[in-house]
Amino acid sequence: xxxxxxxxxxxxxxxxxxxxxxxxxxxxxxxxxxxxxxxxxxxxxxxxxxxxxxxxxxxxxxxxxxxxxxxxxxxxxxxxxxxxxxxxxxxxxxxxxxxxxxxxxxxxxx
Amino acid sequence: xxxxxxxxxxxxxxxxxxxxxxxxxxxxxxxxxxxxxxxxxxxxxxxxxxxxxxxxxxxxxxxxxxxxxxxxxxxxxxxxxxxxxxxxxxxxxxxxxxxxxxxxxxxxxxxxxx
Numbered sequence: 001x002x003x004x005x006x007x008x009x010x011x012x013x014x015x016x017x018x019x020x021x022x023x024x025x026x027x028x029x030x031x032x033x034x035x036x037x038x039x040x041x042x043x044x045x046x047x048x049x050x051x052x053x054x055x056x057x058x059x060x061x062x063x064x065x066x067x068x069x070x071x072x073x074x075x076x077x078x079x080x081x082x083x084x085x086x087x088x089x090x091x092x093x094x095x096x097x098x099x100x101x102x103x104x105x106x107x108x109x110x
Numbered sequence: 111x112x113x114x115x116x117x118x119x120x121x122x123x124x125x126x127x128x129x130x131x132x133x134x135x136x137x138x139x140x141x142x143x144x145x146x147x148x149x150x151x152x153x154x155x156x157x158x159x160x161x162x163x164x165x166x167x168x169x170x171x172x173x174x175x176x177x178x179x180x181x182x183x184x185x186x187x188x189x190x191x192x193x194x195x196x197x198x199x200x201x202x203x204x205x206x207x208x209x210x211x212x213x214x215x216x217x218x219x220x221x222x223x224x
Contacts, residue, residue, distance in 0.1 A: 006153075033212075033213070035215075040201075040218065040220065041217050041218060042114075042116070042203050042205075042215035042216050042217045042218045043154070043203075043215045044215070045212070045213070045214075045215075048212060088153060088154070096142050096159065096207060097144070097156060097159060098144075098156070098205075098213060100153045100154045100155075100156075101153060102152065102153045103152070103153045105151065
């Protein structure tokens with residue numbers, strides 16, 4: 001069974017600070033996705049990474065896929081209150097199913 | 111972009127009744143649809159995978175007779191929670207996938223069984 005360990009589970013920071021969220025696994029994934037979810041809504045895709053070592057940037061968000069395609073990170077620079085939400089990583093292995101991490105509840109305080 | 115519509119967004123039902131949740135892909139044909147359950151402050155738990163015209167594949171521990179899934183067409187899948195009980199109260203989310211669209215999630219359904 002493929003598992004994704006996501007950390008930290010909770011993160012409360014001040015506006016302007018930087019943060020990094022990690023997703024780690026002992027399994028290899030063909031692709032890994034990062035989602036953001038607001039309360040009472042479905043997850044919204046932020047990025048998909050497919051190549052080992054790949055780095056993608058989305059404004060202040062930087063996503064990295066590990067060389068071995070077993071881990072990924074999300075780095076947010078100069079966090080804003082609007083970044084508050086639940087961040088989820090999800091990996092796709094050998095089937096169509098997505099394996100989700102447990103999520104990181106980010107709170108950015110003004 | 112790909113859009114998945116999920117209805118209703120909220121439903122309250124009495125214990126013992128059944129509730130149907132619809133998931134529609136609005137602008138693409140979904141080869142596969144997925145149903146998830148999410149408990150408060152937790153991640154998504156996959157319940158079942160369904161392909162159009164075939165029986166759904168349920169994850170271990172999910173009661174197929176309680177959570178009936180019908181994938182009648184390439185744009186519609188339904189989840190029926192039968193004989194609902196308070197412990198079935200949860201946030202249910204569907205996702206649809208097409209080969210060129212990746213995964214798109216619905217906005218979720220908050221089910222409360224009283």
